[in-house]
Structures are given as C-alpha cells and as structure tokens.
Amino acid sequence: AQSVTQLGSHVSVSEGALVLLRCNYSSSVPPYLFWYVQYPNQGLQLLLKYTSAATLVKGINGFEAEFKKSETSFHLTKPSAHMSDAAEYFCAVSNTASKLTFGTGTRLQVTL
C-alpha cells in the first residue's frame, strides 16, 4: 500500500518569504509523486510531478520539489511567496498508471 503524510495542516508565511510544505511518502515500489494545488471551490491543478527522472523537479508558478529517497520525502518549496499562492496543497502518490492517493492537504496562508 502507498501513502503520503503531509506535516502541518496549516502553514502561514509572509509575502516574499520562503514556502516549505512537507510531504513524506510510504511505498513498497518506486513511487510517482505529485503536488496539486486547489483554490477555493475549484478543481485540482498539477503543480509538478516526480516520475523517477531528475530528483529536483521544477513546476509551475515558481514551485519546485526534491525527491529524497533516503528521507522518503518530497517537500514542496518556493523561494518567495506571493499572495496568489494562498490555497490548499495536496501531495499525492501513485505507481504506474493508477489511482492517486492523496495526503490530507496543507492550507497555505500568505500574509502581508
């Protein structure tokens, strides 16, 4: 079975500060890992994905994530937060072309 754990259900940062959203995975096979963002009353938008290629993955809107097998982590970062980044962020895992298993989500708040 696969699972992801997101540490911190709520994260608050100041505009311009570093964003760090944590995700740890558990998988018996090499995982495929994803970060999705969900704005209020909207669908899920793919930010980035890891599929066993480069361990440092760059996504949209200035986000990136690093796959660390030794730490079973796939943390999401952004050097400088913007007000428009305020949303719910979900880490997800799958193997091959199959269902996504999501973490419980982290709500990012960006303050002035």
Added chain:
Amino acid sequence: AAGVIQSPRHLIKEKRETATLKCYPIPRHDTVYWYQQGPGQDPQFLISFYEKMQSDKGSIPDRFSAQQFSDYHSELNMSSLELGDSALYFCASSLFLAGGNSYEQYFGPGTRLTVT
C-alpha cells in the same frame, strides 16, 4: 488547451433520489478516474476506467456505479442518495503511455453534490 469537462457543476438532490454525474476527458485521453472529496477532506479514489473497462476500484459504495462509453466519456450513477454523499466529485483523465512515465492526471472542475 482542452480540459476535462464535468457536468453538472452543481447538483442538489434529496435523500433516496438518484444522481448522474458526467465526465468528458481531454481528447485522446483513454483513462478516466473518479474521486470524492468530502468537506475539508482529501480526495478519495472511487473507480477508474481504461479503454472502457474498469481498471481499478476504490472505496465506492455499492449504491454507486460507473461506466466509460465508446467516446471515452464516463458517467457516475448514484442511487439511494444519503446525506453523507454530499461532496465534491472530481473526474480526472490521463493518457496511458506503455513504457512511458507520464501518468499525470488532469482534473476537471468537479461536481458539487448536495443531498438534503
């Protein structure tokens, strides 16, 4: 670029009624997934189809059924609705690449079902 289309966007039903949710995948995508997201919760996988055949099944109640049609659109049929079925229902589509490493799923905007 074309995205996943879901209809209706909002649906209000009473207990014990039935509901049908529709999903139109991105053109040329051959796989459809259904997820249920309760209030304040993460999306939970319900069921998926690949080339019109059920490919995986998750925590989908027996009261629910789904299918994928020849044009690849999919429908989720929900009967004997309960208050607990109130949720956001997402459809996602992907293109299966044999030997490839894509596997990304593109989500539709969701159908918000309210059962009263």
